[in-house]
Amino acid sequence: MPDYDVIVAGAGIAGSLAAASAAKGGAKVLMLDRNDYTKVGKKTNWGWVCGDAVAKSHIDFITNEIDLRFGDPELDLKVDGVYAFSPNLEHRFIFEGEGYSLDRPKLAKKLVDYATKNGTEYEQHFEVEGPIIEDNKVVGVFGRDHKKEQVKLRAKVVIDALGIASMIRRKLPTNDYIEQTVSTDDIESTGRYIYRFEAKADDLRYYDPKNALIHLNQVLAPGGYGWVFPKRNKRMNVGVGVEKKSLEIRNAKLSKNDTLHSLIDQYVDWNPVIASKEMDPSDENGKGYWSVTVRRQFDSLVYPGYMGAGDSMAMPNPISAGGIGPAMVAGVLAGKAAAEAIRDNDTGIESLWRYNLSYNKSYGNKTAGLEIFRVYLQSLNNDLIDYGFGHFITEEEAVEISYGRIPKLTIASTFNKILSGISNITAFRNLLYTVDKMKKLNALYARYPAKVGEFKQWKQLVNAEMAEVKEKFKPAPV
Numbered sequence: 291m292p293d294y295d296v297i298v299a300g301a302g303i304a305g306s307l308a309a310a311s312a313a314k315g316g317a318k319v320l321m322l323d324r325n326d327y328t329k330v331g332k333k334t335n336w337g338w339v340c341g342d343a344v345a346k347s348h349i350d351f352i353t354n355e356i357d358l359r360f361g362d363p364e365l366d367l368k369v370d371g372v373y374a375f376s377p378n379l380e381h382r383f384i385f386e387g388e389g390y391s392l393d394r395p396k397l398a399k400k401l402v403d404y405a406t407k408n409g410t411e412y413e414q415h416f417e418v419e420g421p422i423i424e425d426n427k428v429v430g431v432f433g434r435d436h437k438k439e440q441v442k443l444r445a446k447v448v449i450d451a452l453g454i455a456s457m458i459r460r461k462l463p464t465n466d467y468i469e470q471t472v473s474t475d476d477i478e479s480t481g482r483y484i485y486r487f488e489a490k491a492d493d494l495r496y497y498d499p500k501n502a503l504i505h506l507n508q509v510l511a512p513g514g515y516g517w518v519f520p521k522r523n524k525r526m527n528v529g530v531g532v533e534k535k536s537l538e539i540r541n542a543k544l545s546k547n548d549t550l551h552s553l554i555d556q557y558v559d560w561n562p563v564i565a566s567k568e569m570d571p572s573d574e575n576g577k578g579y580w581s582v583t584v585r586r587q588f589d590s591l592v593y594p595g596y597m598g599a600g601d602s603m604a605m606p607n608p609i610s611a612g613g614i615g616p617a618m619v620a621g622v623l624a625g626k627a628a629a630e631a632i633r634d635n636d637t638g639i640e641s642l643w644r645y646n647l648s649y650n651k652s653y654g655n656k657t658a659g660l661e662i663f664r665v666y667l668q669s670l671n672n673d674l675i676d677y678g679f680g681h682f683i684t685e686e687e688a689v690e691i692s693y694g695r696i697p698k699l700t701i702a703s704t705f706n707k708i709l710s711g712i713s714n715i716t717a718f719r720n721l722l723y724t725v726d727k728m729k730k731l732n733a734l735y736a737r738y739p740a741k742v743g744e745f746k747q748w749k750q751l752v753n754a755e756m757a758e759v760k761e762k763f764k765p766a767p768v
């Protein structure tokens with residue numbers, strides 16, 4: 291006999307929202323996390339490691355779906371948008387509209403309070419060690435409780451919201467639906483500081499109190515980018531994400547030995563606006579490192595008795611690495627689908643499949659295209675990115691791409707673009723190829739299998755497109 295209808299493993303953004311949404315749907319829910327209730331949502335010993343930026347549309351999604359409203363103090367600062375700068379800082383494109391810089395510890399507390407208020411039981415200091423599997427179905431989790439005693443807990447459905455290193459996903463049996471691991475090529479190593487700072491000068495290319503800034507620069511942040519996100523009270527969240535292979539190639543070519551840690555410090559030193567700085571001591575959350583995936587979410591998010599949401603399912607946006615929004619969307623939808631499956635008295639894969647469909651419709655259908663664009667971007671050095679910003683695409687086209695839509699880069703419109711230099715022309719041709727592949731993948735995801743039986747064949751088509759692109763484009767940061 292199961293102890294609960296739903297066990298949610300992990301009380302981060304995805305977990306707390308999944309628990310709240312399932313409990314609101316009438317399910318008996320237990321949420322497990324290693325963190326103390328006062329430090330809920332803390333990812334690692336480093337803290338709530340994040341850039342803290344989220345689009346307003348994602349916050350609005352939660353309010354519309356489960357009637358949870360946000361304000362002070364969790365929405366730390368409102369921003370008008372996100373600007374991406376070319377390496378030479380001569381061009382900038384805005385993408386994503388209004389958004390917020392969050393106070394992550396306060397947001398996490400608000401979400402867990404909402405989950406418990408709606409009936410979720412929260413067990414703190416619980417270390418989840420893996421799934422209990424019977425007859426190829428997940429029927430619970432095992433782990434160690436606050437006394438470090440081995441415990442088995444059973445449920446009709448388990449929602450895995452343990453983040454990127456999930457102990458449940460990694461211990462599932464090999465199966466056609468959920469991948470146990472993520473390729474290191476699809477992972478960004480990231481780190482950031484939260485500083486209180488004094489400004490030396492006004493230069494909106496380096497710090498903008500009203501906008502989040504992203505610096506594409508293959509020397510400063512190989513295979514990723516650097517960011518400066520404003521926060522309230524003269525504070526900023528400043529960090530860097532790098533891809534392992536790009537960093538190795540960049541180091542070898544420049545005869546350097548840089549690491550993520552040294553690159554973050556160089557990025558801070560590179561910023562002429564920062565006159566003096568000190569680490570923000572609040573919540574011991576001023577400095578931290580962690581990893582983010584930059585691929586499409588797993589093609590299926592369900593397995594018999596099992597659903598995944600957030601970083602555990604590789605949900606962060608492949609271009610921006612923004613994972614808060616997708617974790618919010620997925621948490622709400624996973625909880626809702628779990629409660630429906632409980633009401634239907636069926637937590638088999640066919641029944642849970644409804645969550646694959648709702649997530650794909652709400653967010654997931656664009657991410658394979660974005661993954662391809664990310665792979666293309668990592669194949670360009672700084673000169674090509676500078677040239678591309680100036681010649682390849684208009685601001686509107688860049689915005690379209692960032693939303694996963696296909697820009698009108700038709701051959702006809704390209705006649706007006708006068709390109710010079712063989713590598714620039716090759717890079718532009720590669721962009722046309724990339725956009726064509728994005729179109730194909732968006733079309734495939736528009737036909738996301740409605741039934742479990744159609745999944746295997748559909749996935750083969752996705753894999754074939756992905757493999758072709760990844761074979762064609764290799765990281766070439768310098």
Ligand SMILES: Cc1cc2nc3c(=O)[nH]c(=O)nc-3n(C[C@H](O)[C@H](O)[C@H](O)COP(=O)(O)OP(=O)(O)OC[C@H]3O[C@@H](n4cnc5c(N)ncnc54)[C@H](O)[C@@H]3O)c2cc1C
Nearest residue numbers: 300302303304324340341342343418453600601612613614
């Ligand atoms: C440096 C950095 C910057 C980022 N910047 C941004 C940004 O600006 N905007 C954005 O949208 N996204 C950003 N992201 C990504 C974003 O932080 C994540 O996508 C988001 O936190 C995912 O939430 P989650 O609930 O899925 O997982 P997590 O936040 O990782 O939560 C997982 C929870 O599970 C718990 N847990 C894990 N394992 C166990 C276990 N074995 N037993 C018990 N409990 C366990 C953890 O303690 C945690 O509470 C950034 C990430 C990093 C690393």
